[in-house]
Amino acid sequence: QVQLVESGGGLVQAGGSLRLSCVVTGLAFDTYTMGWFRQAPGKEREFVAGTWSSWSAGDTHYADSVKDRFTLSRDAAKRTMYLQMNSLKPEDTADYFCAAIKGYRISRQFREYDYWGQGTQVTVSS
DSSP, X not given: OOEEEEEOOEEEETXXXXXXXXXXXXXXGGGEEEEEEEEOTTSOOEEEEEEEEOSSOEEEEEOXXXXXXXXXXXXXXXXXXXXXXOSOOGGGOEEEEEEEEESSOOOOOGGGOSEEOOOEEEEEEO
């Protein structure tokens, strides 16, 4: 059974930081592209960052809105993906979801992802 479990959300003031974690079980972690998405109330789910890593190569993409503020990383031994979020802004407020798609291609389309976590809420106050 595939499970993606996020944690690390919370309430933070603008300019602050949070680190989200996503623990993955039930799939071959190194054969999947992993992504972070977010969804604010009344808005469509949007791509935040994505990454894949094989024994010989890897790639990471960010949405323009978070580039230079957010950093995605993954620890294969712990089967965990992280999203370090710095310089948070009120517009970063959303539910954050991790997702997995088979293969080595970062898609920014949430409908293409095969597995999803339950989400963790991030609220940034001004």
